[in-house]
Amino acid sequence: MSKIAEYLGSDHQRCDVAFADAEAAALSGDWDTAQTAFTAFQNDMAKHFRMEEEILFPALLAANGPSGPVQVMRMEHAQMNDLLDQLADALQARSHSFGGIAETLLIVMQQHNLKEEQILYPIADRLLESACDEIIARMQAI
């Protein structure tokens, strides 16, 4: 079974779509649309981080999951939050630096997703097999 991997993996894709919309609007100079799309993206990302940091990671650690990688994932969430703040500032200032910061965030985000989807989520599905439905329900409630 790969319930957690499927649920959080598809949430990654939802964030990707929101990112692409915000980036495309900003780079074409449509700043109002970019602001709306970016707000949606920021909300999606915040929800995803909360699902992991408040529910998945504690459950994984309680089931004797690997603490090192969980720590690395948390650190990378902090990196992404820093870049999201920079993007918000660039958007406010309608600065051309938006493109470069977005590019940086995309790479940080995708290499992070790759590690989660290929390594951490499959471990979570294995260690938390009996509690998968309950964990997903709690994540959905956020």
Add this chain to the structure above:
Amino acid sequence: MSTAQLSTEQAPPISVPFRFFALAPLFLTLAALILANGGDFNDIHTPVMLAALHGITLGFMALVMLGAIQQILPVVIGSTMPATRLVAWFSFLPVTLGTLSLCGGLLLGEPRFLNLAAWLLGAGFLTFIVAAMISLQRAAARNTTRTALFLSVLALTGAMALGMLLAHGHASGETLDYGGLAALHMGLGLGGWVMLLIAGVSFQVVPMFQLTPNYPQWMSAGLTQAIFAALLLYVSGYLLKAWPLARIGEGLFWLLSGSFAVVTLRLQHKRRRRVADATLSFFRLGMASLLCAAAFRLTSWWVADSEWLTTLAVLTFVLGFALSVIHGMLYKIVPFLVWFHLFRGGVTKGVPNMKEIIPESWMWRHWWLHLCTLLAVGLAMFWNTAFWLAIFGLAAQGLLLGAGIYTGITVYRRILARQEVAAP
């Protein structure tokens, strides 16, 4: 594997991949200088052409790939190389010196250099192969990329052994089936090591970094194994002198590789992220080149006096497919690593974003230069001036890429030094 061994940390230190990346572009310029001294794209088996091609395949391609693999393993399979720094030095130095020795031995016809090259390259690659196999064995992920990497490293082992045999044979003047062994060496090196590595990594990297749909399940689950099986048919056909078998194996290889290129181009066409991206254009040029290489080689079987088409297929595979993908990968990974290591090193203010580290305009200039170089290589078979344009293009690409990577290293050092001064 036990989850306690799991590593998703983006080790190794920045100096590990960067020593490979910083030196490799100079080999492109060196290869161009070698070509200028009697190269001829119509016959790739002359000593000058062999020296130039090995300058590109070993000095540039292999160095970059050895450095990049150390970087991507933790991300794609959750496992680092053992003894990272030691493995880096004991693969970087012997492969670099071995490549120089091989080029020198071929150009001067000096047996001692050829023998030295065989041992140095053997030692360097063997260090990497053993470390990579340990890392693959420890890997947390059991995905298609892990399988592809395993098969790719296996093919590299075969290519390396055949290369050593050929170098010793040339040095000692021993009677060997040089044509047959060289065909197998090239098949395993380019068709195995290079093709399988690029395909295996693409299954994860293309959908995630270019925001495309996923590769179809039949392709990601079975392509690399099918390509490896086709290569085994090809090798068996050669060893048993069963030529139809060898031809079936090679035909399958090109059809499978061509289908990979078509599917990748279609996925990229459907990408969600529509903004212009030079690294994506490098990747697409690589896929178009792979398709052309397959078409050239398959066509050569139906055309009389078609040796030139086979040569064109090899050149298009190396310079068009492999070089384009590697250039694109470097322009993505170098700025990211500079940014990442500065951030992780605790620099909180003034960290430039990726486009401020190597400007996009720089990458586009290189893309156009690369495209012109490829066109010149194609025309060089018929028009002598194009030969010189191709040499100029290759030399300039080495310098442009080298300067781009050097700029990244300079930015990293400058900002780190500023941080140290600010916080004594």
